[in-house]
Amino acid sequence: MTQISPIDFCWSASLEQQKKASFYYDQAWLDLITKLYGYTVIPLTTTNAAGQVTGFLPLCSMQSPLIGKRLVSLPFSDHCPLLAEDEHSANELIDQAILLAQKQKVRYLELRAGVNEVMTKRSELVEGNLYVRWLIPLFADPDAVWSELRKPVQHQIKKSRKLGVQVRIAQSREDMAHYYRLHLQTRSKKHGMPTQPQRFFFELWDTFAASGAMQLLLAEYQGAPIAGIILLGSGTTVRYAYGASDEHYLHLAPNNLLIWTAITWNCTQGYQTFDLGRTACNNEGLMEFKRRWGAIKEPLPYYYYPNIAGLAATSESSWKFRLLTACWKQLPLSLAGPLGGYLYKHLG
Numbered sequence: 001m002t003q004i005s006p007i008d009f010c011w012s013a014s015l016e017q018q019k020k021a022s023f024y025y026d027q028a029w030l031d032l033i034t035k036l037y038g039y040t041v042i043p044l045t046t047t048n049a050a051g052q053v054t055g056f057l058p059l060c061s062m063q064s065p066l067i068g069k070r071l072v073s074l075p076f077s078d079h080c081p082l083l084a085e086d087e088h089s090a091n092e093l094i095d096q097a098i099l100l101a102q103k104q105k106v107r108y109l110e111l112r113a114g115v116n117e118v119m120t121k122r123s124e125l126v127e128g129n130l131y132v133r134w135l136i137p138l139f140a141d142p143d144a145v146w147s148e149l150r151k152p153v154q155h156q157i158k159k160s161r162k163l164g165v166q167v168r169i170a171q172s173r174e175d176m177a178h179y180y181r182l183h184l185q186t187r188s189k190k191h192g193m194p195t196q197p198q199r200f201f202f203e204l205w206d207t208f209a210a211s212g213a214m215q216l217l218l219a220e221y222q223g224a225p226i227a228g229i230i231l232l233g234s235g236t237t238v239r240y241a242y243g244a245s246d247e248h249y250l251h252l253a254p255n256n257l258l259i260w261t262a263i264t265w266n267c268t269q270g271y272q273t274f275d276l277g278r279t280a281c282n283n284e285g286l287m288e289f290k291r292r293w294g295a296i297k298e299p300l301p302y303y304y305y306p307n308i309a310g311l312a313a314t315s316e317s318s319w320k321f322r323l324l325t326a327c328w329k330q331l332p333l334s335l336a337g338p339l340g341g342y343l344y345k346h347l348g
Contacts, residue, residue: 009043009045009053009056010051010052010053011052011053012048012052012053012054012085014085015052015053015054015055015056015083015084015085018081018083019056019083020234020235021234021235021236021237022079022080022081022083022234022235023213023232023233023234023237023239024074024077024079024080025056025058025080025083026213026234028207028208029077029207030058030074032203032204032207033060033074033075033076033348034060035203036197036199036200036203036345037075037344037345037348038345039060039061039062039075039345039348040060040061041058041059041060041061042058042059042060042061042071042100043056043057043058043059044056044057044058044059044093044096044097044100045057045093046084046089046092046093054084054085054086054089055082055083055084055085055089055090055092055093056083056084056093057073057082057083057093057094057096057097057111058073058074058080059071059072059073059074059097059100059109060072060073060074060075060348061104062075062348064345064346065346066343066346067107067310067311067346067347068106068107069104069105069106069107070106070107070108070109070110070309070310071097071100071101071104071106071108071109071110072109072110072112072310072348073097073110073111073112073113074112075348076196076348077112078112078131078133078277078278078300079112079113079114079133079278079300080111080112080113080114081113081114081116082094082111082113082116082118082119084118087118090116090118090119091118091122094118094119094122094125097109097111097305098124098305101305107309108304108305108306108307108308108309108310109304109305109306110302110303110304110309110310110312110313111125111302111303111304112302112312113301113302113303114133114298114299114300114301115298115299115300115301116301116303119303120301122303124305124306125303125304125305126303126304126305126306126307126308127301127302127303127304128301128302128303128304128308128313129281129299129301130280130281130282130302130312130313130315131278131279131280131281131300131301131302132278132279132281132287132297132298132299132300133275133276133277133278133279133297133298133300134275134276134277134279134290134291134293134295134296134297134298135273135274135275135276135295135296135298136148136263136273136274136275136276136293136294136295136296137272137273137296138263138266138267138271138272138273138274139267140267140268140270141267142263142264142267142268145263145264145267145294148293148294149292149293149294150292150293150294152292153256153292153293156253156256156257157253157256157257157260159252159253160219160252160253160254160256160257161257163221163252163253164221164222164252165219165220165221165226165252165253165254165257166219166220166221167217167218167219167220167254167257167258167261168217168218168220169215169216169217169265170209170215170216170217170218173202173205173206173209175216175218176201176202176204176205176216177198178218178225178228179201179216179218179225179228179230179244180198180201181225182225182226182227182228182244182245182246183195183196183201183228183242183244184333184336184337184340185244185246185247185333186243186244186245186247187244187340188328188329188331188333188336188337188340189247189329189333190247191325192324192325192326192327192328192329193324193325193328193340194328194336194339194340194341194343194344194347195336195337195340195341195344196340196341196344197340197341197342197344198337198341199341200344201230204230208232212233212269213232213233213234214230214231214232214233215230215231215233215238215262215265216228216229216230216231217229217231217258217261217262219245219254219255219257219258221249221252221254226245226246226248226249226252226254227243227244227245227246227249227254227255227258228243228244228245228258229242229243229244229255229258229259229262230242230243231262231266233266233269233271236270236271236272236273237271237272237273237274237275238262238266238269238271238273238274238275239275239277240259240262240274240275240276240277241277243255243258259293262274276290276293276295278300280315280316282315282316282317283316311347
């Protein structure tokens with residue numbers, strides 16, 4: 001087991017390509033979440049005879065008085081595929097992860113790997129299937145994507161433009177403050193969930209905006225921001241990571257215009273897939289919304305040892321989840337903001 005920075009590794013050619021395809025394995029992302037939330041990243045690896053890395057599984061060691069000690073790959077990251085050249089390397093990584101969980105006496109180990117045949121075969125791991133992901137194929141010509149949209153989606157996009165909503169790509173750090181205000185309102189009042197600290201979004205901007213790996217799009221009406229989305233790009237995929245909107249302007253359909261603008265822009269940037277993100281299987285309303293965009297549903301299993309546990313394994317229809325969200329919605333934003341920022345690191 002290796003515990004040095006992944007930036008120092010000598011990667012095999014095939015694994016280097018796999019790693020570049022996953023935003024959440026970018027060293028800058030790992031540095032951001034460890035610096036901001038105080039986690040420790042433990043990169044597990046396998047190597048070949050030449051010393052090249054043939055398998056990679058980063059784990060975050062997390063200690064919380066609320067949830068206990070746990071190992072997660074990775075917090076605040078919806079999809080972290082197990083990177084391995086072959087089945088032997090994959091099994092060795094899983095062995096290392098389970099051994100580490102036993103040595104550290106954690107409450108649970110959570111691997112957010114998505115579909116993985118090797119993990120499915122491992123009897124020690126318990127598979128959780130609360131989520132799916134939705135992927136939209138992109139083409140050089142956005143019209144090819146437009147033709148796959150359901151008529152109601154096309155209508156909402158046209159309606160939003162006709163009513164005067166305008167979308168722009170953010171160019172300054174100050175725009176992130178506009179987005180955070182919308183995000184705090186959406187997370188707290190609509191979803192009833194704690195919100196990331198404002199510093200997180202500024203760190204995202206400072207770390208990834210210049211390279212284009214992060215894009216912030218804002219929808220404005222009569223000069224005021226009414227909705228926004230944050231996209232994270234790596235390899236050939238761009239991901240819808242965060243979205244927020246002012247509920248008083250939803251009749252203007254700003255979210256539809258935002259997503260379509262993001263799709264058309266990223267078609268021209270050479271991306272091949274638009275990832276609409278993780279969705280709880282029992283959230284049929286959101287599932288149907290994404291289905292209408294012509295997105296393809298893909299299973300997103302998570303794997304646990306020794307048992308399924310943690311917030312990501314809690315169904316949105318459970319009484320615990322509904323109680324948490326109902327109580328959080330009652331908090332004033334002046335309290336929900338700082339309190340959510342403090343609690344958020346315990347939820348990863």
